[in-house]
Amino acid sequence: MQTLAKMLLVSLAVCFTPLALAQQPIVIKFSHVVAANTPKGKAVEYFKKLAEERTKGAVRVEVYHNSVLYKDKEEMEALQMGAVQMLAPTPGKFGPLGAREFELLDLPFLFDNLEEEHKVTQGPIGRQLLGKLEARGILGLAFWDNGFKEMTANKPLRKPEDLKGLKMRIQSSKVIDAQMRAVGALPQVMAFSEIYQGLQTGVVDGQENPTSNIYASKFHEVQKYLTMTDHGYHGYAVITNKKFWNDLPPDIRSTLEDAIKDATAFFNNSAKKDNDDALEEIRKSGKTQIITLTPAERLAWKRAMVKVHQEWGKKLGEDILHGIYRETGFDPNKL
Numbered sequence: 001m002q003t004l005a006k007m008l009l010v011s012l013a014v015c016f017t018p019l020a021l022a023q024q025p026i027v028i029k030f031s032h033v034v035a036a037n038t039p040k041g042k043a044v045e046y047f048k049k050l051a052e053e054r055t056k057g058a059v060r061v062e063v064y065h066n067s068v069l070y071k072d073k074e075e076m077e078a079l080q081m082g083a084v085q086m087l088a089p090t091p092g093k094f095g096p097l098g099a100r101e102f103e104l105l106d107l108p109f110l111f112d113n114l115e116e117e118h119k120v121t122q123g124p125i126g127r128q129l130l131g132k133l134e135a136r137g138i139l140g141l142a143f144w145d146n147g148f149k150e151m152t153a154n155k156p157l158r159k160p161e162d163l164k165g166l167k168m169r170i171q172s173s174k175v176i177d178a179q180m181r182a183v184g185a186l187p188q189v190m191a192f193s194e195i196y197q198g199l200q201t202g203v204v205d206g207q208e209n210p211t212s213n214i215y216a217s218k219f220h221e222v223q224k225y226l227t228m229t230d231h232g233y234h235g236y237a238v239i240t241n242k243k244f245w246n247d248l249p250p251d252i253r254s255t256l257e258d259a260i261k262d263a264t265a266f267f268n269n270s271a272k273k274d275n276d277d278a279l280e281e282i283r284k285s286g287k288t289q290i291i292t293l294t295p296a297e298r299l300a301w302k303r304a305m306v307k308v309h310q311e312w313g314k315k316l317g318e319d320i321l322h323g324i325y326r327e328t329g330f331d332p333n334k335l
């Protein structure tokens with residue numbers, strides 16, 4: 001018995017020697033709300049790989065996919081409390097933080113293609129938006145551009161007026177709320193993790209997301225129609241707890257910053273293919289009818305929704321919105 005007690009004491013003493021303590025890895029909990037087999041899930045895993053390899057194990061990244069640790073809204077609170085260290089929410093989720101400028105990126109038909117998205121989010125306007133988080137104890141590290149949201153419902157949506165009276169699930173974004181009301185839909189804020197059941201039980205009639213999220217979370221199994229509207233930007237601001245990040249050893253911090261840069265390139269270079277592949281899988285499943293719009297039909301959606309730009313540009317930051325227009329050449333008055 002004495003030998004066992006001695007062994008226990010020795011092993012405990014070893015655990016707390018400076019060397020052993022010094023070898024304790026820095027743990028980064030990275031939580032997000034969508035499935036692992038999505039552009040965001042893959043990029044978070046790639047960041048984990050780079051971070052652990054390049055710090056030679058000094059950092060351990062614990063990845064929590066699919067809202068298993070925190071769901072929408074909870075995750076932002078957890079980050080501010082330091083219960084998690086990294087997130088990658090969509091711009092529509094920064095309202096509760098008071099960073100409502102991010103919702104400018106939710107304005108419908110703001111971008112016409114991925115290149116325009118990158119021009120804004122990866123340039124000075126993206127950096128300006130990320131900089132606004134610092135006063136709230138959060139550091140914006142990057143934007144991951146996931147292409148465009150599409151509309152799904154259990155009735156065909158070919159014209160904007162087809163949305164009239166439909167209960168449409170939205171993120172907690174006042175701009176997306178206004179977008180849906182502009183075409184007569186009834187917006188319902190709901191956490192991403194609750195969408196499948198909400199669609200299955202009829203609590204909501206439809207939702208908007210990129211095809212990679214639709215497929216990975218099996219929304220196509222409970223939605224008869226998918227309309228390729230490409231009506232809204234879908235992307236993520238990769239964020240961290242400011243105190244955590246600034247307290248990191250400088251060499252670790254710069255290694256992680258490089259890993260973020262490479263994970264951002266990985267995401268932005270692979271998301272389009274992931275969304276295209278997801279659309280093909282949805283088509284092959286035969287579970288939902290895919291509706292593509294003619295240019296004239298898409299223009300009708302644009303004209304019906306773009307009216308929210310003026311009101312919400314004024315409320316959220318006309319200077320930023322006009323900066324986006326300058327970068328993309330978009331003029332809502334010339335539709």
Ligand code: LMR
Pocket residue numbers: 033034088089090171191192208209213
């Ligand atoms: C949503 O809530 O629909 C999206 O923000 C989910 C995501 O993170 O892509």
